Amino acid sequence: MKLIRKATGLALAASVVLSGYAMAETVTMLHEENKPEQQALWDTFAEEFESMNPGITIEQQYMENEQFKAKLPTLLQSDSRPNIFYSWGGGNFAARAENGLLDDVTAKSAELKDILSAGGLSAFSHDGKIYGVPYTLAQVGFWYNKALFEQAGVSGDDIQTWDDFLVAVKKLKTAGITPITLGAADKWPVHFYWTYLAMRTGGMETFNAARAGDVSWDNPDYVRAGELFAELVELDPFQPGYAAATYGDASGRFGDQVAAMHLMGDWEMTVQKDNAADKVGVPLDQLGFFSFPSVEGGKGKGSDTLGGVNGFAFAKDGGTDAAVKWMTYFLDAPQQERLAEAGVIIPVAKGAESAVKDSFRKAIAANIAAAEWHQVFWDQALGSDVGGTINDFSALLATGDATPKEAVEMLQEAWDFR
The missing domain is CATH 3.40.190.10 (Periplasmic binding protein-like II)
Structure with missing residues (x-):
């Protein structure tokens, strides 16, 4: 009996030690x-x-x-x-x-x-x-410099549609102000334009249908997205050398107050200060933000966010x-x-x-x-291979080196071989 009790005591002690070790x-x-x-x-x-x-x-x-x-x-x-x-x-x-x-x-x-x-x-x-x-x-949206907008007679509150946006770009150019800064060398900043336009033209239904294989990525809605982006590119809205500029370069240019807008995530509010030459950037009281414009006749809602x-x-x-x-x-x-x-x-x-x-x-x-639809960045949501292709053709669209139709053909091919 004593032996049994002793063995039982040892077992309990061992259990306590093991339990304590497991908790560490x-x-x-x-x-x-x-x-x-x-x-x-x-x-x-x-x-x-x-x-x-x-x-x-x-x-x-x-x-x-x-x-x-x-x-x-x-x-x-x-x-x-x-x-x-x-x-x-x-x-x-x-x-x-x-x-x-x-x-x-x-x-x-x-x-x-x-x-x-x-x-x-x-x-x-x-x-x-x-x-x-x-x-x-x-959320990605347009950050803008209120002082530069005022010089050109532009109000951020008035930019609701893509047509409104193009009008604002033209006014800024007329005033001698670079409308938009862009880091096209990194490619991913450019994909915000095409993917947002695709969200506006095709909506969530088209995106989900394409992912499910029910419709092709090479569809009229996404061709139209490229056409709308081409309308912007034709206005020559970006800073000189934008094709070779990195995100940091573009952010710094916005912070240096030599470009009126930067399409970027909410982190840009602080990053533009870090990248500015004076480390001050656009003061908060001169900083504005508006969501990506809606597209008239598009299937997507202007409230959908990327x-x-x-x-x-x-x-x-x-x-x-x-x-x-x-x-x-x-x-x-x-x-x-x-x-x-x-x-x-x-x-x-x-x-x-x-x-x-x-x-x-x-x-x-x-x-x-x-937002009824908050979409994760397409270059992440669709995987590295397909996402990389979107970044590639977005950069090509920004320099006029691909047509809207060629862009979606590249996308469909990447999807087929993913």
Whole structure:
């Protein structure tokens, strides 16, 4: 009997030790950016979480954007992959899920579903399974310089349709002002024009039908999108050397106040200052924003938005209980509200949107909330091969080196051979 009791006692002690060891876990989280004000809040969240969850350590790692993109594919297939990594929604995310590089956390997602919008979570789901979580939203639209607009007799509030937009471009040129700055060398900034026009001409129905294979990408609506873009290009609206300019060059030119408009995401509000020669850029009181114009006779709605749903994905075997618990805390409304109040993000947590203080982000949050269709950037949504083709032909359209018909033929061919 004593032997049995002794053995039982040893077993219980071993159980306690093993249980304690199992609770001791380091959750690694790989970020794609490292803005000081954002990192400070992330570090605070980690410290708060660790104090409430003894035994769990949060290790946050950072990589510069291009380095992140280059190293991530190899990293995800190595033993040193993180639990959680920064991710865009879209084709690459879906491909990673299909190839077994992500962890299905659907069974552990009850609390995540309670705090996050269904639309946001859907961007990080595939075939009905949840592999990641949204973090912030973004909208692309036209940033403009109010002083330059005033010089040309243009009002941003009056630009509602594509025809209105072309009239504004002509007025700016007449006033001797460069209407638009463009970084065509990077290609992706140009794809905002063609894809937005395709959204306006074809609408969500055509886009979804093309993805499903029910209609060709080589269709009249998308040919018309290229024709409308060609109308703009014919006005010579961009700065000299735009074909060789990078995004940073174009952003700096806008910040230097030598071009009136820049079609870019909401991040441009701060990035244009960083890229300006004086590091001041366009003062906030002289900065304006309007959504991409509607197209008369188009199937799409002027309220439909193009942008990002950026977030984090769980790497293979990385969606542990501790990792999911951390992300639930990280994304809960109190944390997202603090980030929103600091002007860092447009939040995705339910109820956190009220914490957005900046007038521009508040307006953009309202735009996205009102949109029936918020489409992730096409060069991400359709995968790298098809997305790369869209970027390629968009740049060719911007320089007049491809026709609208040739552009959609390139798109259909890329889709067929993806």
